[in-house]
Amino acid sequence: MIYEFATKVAVLLSSKRYIDSDEIDIVSYGLFSIASKVMYGAISLIMGMILDSFVESISFYVCFLFLKKYVGGFHAKTEFRCFVVSTSSIVISTLMIFLSKNYISVAIIAFCLSVIFGILISILAPAPSKERMLDENECKRYNIISRLRVLILLVISLTVFSFGFRSICMSISTAIVLAGILLMIGKISLKGFMAQNI
Numbered sequence: 001m002i003y004e005f006a007t008k009v010a011v012l013l014s015s016k017r018y019i020d021s022d023e024i025d026i027v028s029y030g031l032f033s034i035a036s037k038v039m040y041g042a043i044s045l046i047m048g049m050i051l052d053s054f055v056e057s058i059s060f061y062v063c064f065l066f067l068k069k070y071v072g073g074f075h076a077k078t079e080f081r082c083f084v085v086s087t088s089s090i091v092i093s094t095l096m097i098f099l100s101k102n103y104i105s106v107a108i109i110a111f112c113l114s115v116i117f118g119i120l121i122s123i124l125a126p127a128p129s130k131e132r133m134l135d136e137n138e139c140k141r142y143n144i145i146s147r148l149r150v151l152i153l154l155v156i157s158l159t160v161f162s163f164g165f166r167s168i169c170m171s172i173s174t175a176i177v178l179a180g181i182l183l184m185i186g187k188i189s190l191k192g193f194m195a196q197n198i
Contacts, residue, residue: 001079002039006031037065040086047094056097056171061090063153063175070145072127073182074189089182093174100170107170111157114173117180118150127186150176 010027013019019027041061048057076082100107125146128134134142153172161169 001083002035003028003032003079006035036082036086040090043087044090044094047091051094051098053094053098053101053167056167057094059168060093060097060171060175063172064093064178067121067146067149067153067175067179068182070142070149071121071125071179071183072142073179073186074127075186089178093178096174097167097170101167104166107161107166107173110170110173110177111161114157114176115154117177118154120180121150121176121183122147124183124187127183 007024007028009031010019010024013027014021014024044057044061045054048054051057074085076085096106096110100110122143126134126139126142128139153176157169157172157176160172
């Protein structure tokens with residue numbers, strides 16, 4: 001789907017001599033990454049509009065991307081599975097944000113979970129993918145950046161909550177929880193992959 005389209009664009013760019021032929025894979029991956037982020041961002045915004053949580057869905061998606069870049073996480077074997085997992089995660093997250101507008105208990109539980117998952121991210125991050133393993137120095141650097149980003153989001157979350165913006169706090173908390181869940185699943189699937197290849 002998206003990757004095939006990205007590859008076709010990269011091949012076209014190569015045929016027009018905008019890029020070298022040995023850069024096709026890199027450009028394909030870059031185009032795929034950008035197109036995926038735009039598509040999932042659109043899904044998040046559509047869900048936000050449907051649930052009357054437009055601003056909250058934007059803040060959730062931005063915070064999630066802010067964390068996911070260095071935390072890593074689950075990588076599906078196929079593009080279709082990736083689409084299903086990503087779309088389901090976004091739909092469930094925006095539903096949780098919507099529920100938090102009406103139920104303070106949902107917001108409190110989500111914030112407490114974000115603290116727990118924030119600690120887990122600080123300990124476990126990053127989760128490299130099978131496609132891109134990280135060396136020891138990269139792992140240390142990604143872990144430090146992940147810790148810093150979790151801390152920043154938790155401080156922002158508490159700050160907006162203290163000013164009465166409970167749904168924005170919920171958006172940030174949900175992003176942390178989702179990043180933490182995907183990190184744990186990614187770590188588990190990577191261990192299974194490593195065990196199979198020993």
